[in-house]
Amino acid sequence: xxxxxxxxxxxxxxxxxxxxxxxxxxxxxxxxxxxxxxxxxxxxxxxxxxxxxxxxxxxxxxxxxxxxxxxxxxxxxxxxxxxxxxxxxxxxxxxxxxxxxxxxxxxxxxxxxxxxxxxxxxxxxxxxxxxxxxxxxxxxxxxxxxxxxxxxxxxxxxxxxxxxxxxxxxxxxxxxxxxxxxxxxxxxxxxxxxxxxxxxxxxxxxxxxxxxxxxxxxxxxxxxxxxxxxxxxxxxxxxxxxxxxxxxxxxxxxxxxxxxxxxxxxxxxxxxxxxxxxxxxxxxxxxxxxxxxxxxxxxxxxxxxxxxxxxxxxxxxxxxxxxxxxxxxxxxxxxxxxxxx
Numbered sequence: 001x002x003x004x005x006x007x008x009x010x011x012x013x014x015x016x017x018x019x020x021x022x023x024x025x026x027x028x029x030x031x032x033x034x035x036x037x038x039x040x041x042x043x044x045x046x047x048x049x050x051x052x053x054x055x056x057x058x059x060x061x062x063x064x065x066x067x068x069x070x071x072x073x074x075x076x077x078x079x080x081x082x083x084x085x086x087x088x089x090x091x092x093x094x095x096x097x098x099x100x101x102x103x104x105x106x107x108x109x110x111x112x113x114x115x116x117x118x119x120x121x122x123x124x125x126x127x128x129x130x131x132x133x134x135x136x137x138x139x140x141x142x143x144x145x146x147x148x149x150x151x152x153x154x155x156x157x158x159x160x161x162x163x164x165x166x167x168x169x170x171x172x173x174x175x176x177x178x179x180x181x182x183x184x185x186x187x188x189x190x191x192x193x194x195x196x197x198x199x200x201x202x203x204x205x206x207x208x209x210x211x212x213x214x215x216x217x218x219x220x221x222x223x224x225x226x227x228x229x230x231x232x233x234x235x236x237x238x239x240x241x242x243x244x245x246x247x248x249x250x251x252x253x254x255x256x257x258x259x260x261x262x263x264x265x266x267x268x269x270x271x272x273x274x275x276x277x278x279x280x281x282x283x284x285x286x287x288x289x290x291x292x293x294x295x296x297x298x299x300x301x302x303x304x305x306x307x308x309x310x311x312x313x314x315x316x317x318x319x320x321x322x323x324x325x326x327x328x329x330x331x332x333x334x335x336x337x338x339x340x341x
Contacts, residue, residue: 031155032123032138033162037170039177040208041126041133043284045102046325047173048124051075051082051094053325057168059161064088076325094122102126109139131205135169137162179328180283182291184298187305188278190335192271193230196222196259197252199238204245208285211235214251221266222253230254234316236271252314274311276335277302284327288315291334299336311337 037044047053052075061067066087074080081095091112098106107122120141127134139158198214215233222229231254239248252269259268277299281291299307318331 028140028142029155029158030138030140031158031162032136033159033166034134034136035163035166035170036129037133037135037173038131039133039173040131040285041102041128042212042321043177043327044133044135044173045105045126046321046327047169047176048105049076049080049096049099049101050325051080053172057165057172059164059168060089062164128209131208135166137166176326176328177284177286180281180287182287182294183280183282184294185278185280187302187338188276188335190271190274190276192273193254194256194258195252195254195269195271196227196261196266197236197250197269198266199248199250201239201246201248204240204242204247207247207249211249211251218251218253218266221261221264227255227259230256232316232318233320234314236312236314238312275305275338275340276313277305277338279334279336281332281334282329284330285332286327288332291332295334295336299338302338304341305338306341308337308339311339313337 052071055061055069064086067084067089068086069082069084072081072083075082078096078099081093083091083093085091092110094107094109096105096107098104103126105124107124109120109122111118111120118141120139123136123138123140125136125138127136139162196218198218200210200214202210218233221227233251233253236250236252237247238250239246241247250269255268258270261267277295279291279295279298281287295313296307299305313334313336315335316333318333319329321327321330324330
């Protein structure tokens with residue numbers, strides 16, 4: 001009996017020493033990696049925001065072929081979720097808890113382990129850098145008391161996985177951006193009509209963020225005043241000086257009738273009925289420059305028509321990244337004013 005008592009005493013001593021040691025350790029961890037991606041933040045955000053897209057780049061699929069995923073009814077935005085099982089790594093679940101489009105996504109992930117569930121917080125931070133996106137993927141949390149000693153190794157465990165995941169995500173985005181088509185429709189008659197608009201001048205390379213801000217401002221005005229629009233939004237180009245890198249343009253929403261705006265910068269304009277050469281781009285906005293080059297070339301080489309020197313070309317956004325998450329399925333119509341020779 002004395003031997004048994006001594007063994008129990010020894011175990012208790014070891015337990016106490018281990019507990020004291022563990023109490024001195026910090027069990028928290030925060031591991032992240034960053035990669036610059038040649039795509040607009042909105043494109044990157046939309047792809048990340050839908051869990052169904054993760055199967056195209058998730059680095060865990062390279063290491064574990066036994067993973068089976070079960071998607072929730074909602075996989076997009078706040079509340080979006082999925083669960084998984086694995087014969088090798090065990091199961092788990094992930095859920096989106098907060099989004100701030102297109103700057104940040106916060107998620108909660110739970111791993112099922114032999115020692116119980118382990119919860120971590122995932123964060124995706126998106127920062128626009130010139131025409132690219134600086135994407136940061138991070139995971140942070142607090143290990144259980146008796147697992148604190150593992151915290152110092154989380155950097156080595158998670159870091160390489162994040163680096164590989166960002167690499168695969170980037171490759172997947174670039175593949176999607178390269179899927180596009182440009183079709184020349186020919187000469188068409190455009191009916192014109194009233195439209196609400198905002199106008200500004202800017203550097204060509206600063207146009208996209210300005211366009212998005214103006215579009216949002218008009219949308220808020222339309223919603224607040226319960227105005228019915230009669231078509232898709234478009235951009236009218238008043239001036240486009242590639243040599244000096246400047247442009248003057250208006251963002252417009254077609255409306256049924258003239259609307260008098262007295263306390264807003266938003267005005268009502270009218271577009272006359274006219275003849276235009278129409279080109280359709282199906283794919284990412286990254287391909288707009290090539291689409292416009294083709295549109296202008298085709299319009300300048302028509303047999304029975306010639307381009308109008310004083311005309312103002314425009315582009316209509318048939319859909320948008322808000323309702324079309326796959327950039328390869330975006331549709332933009334380009335109209336170049338022409339007249340009979």
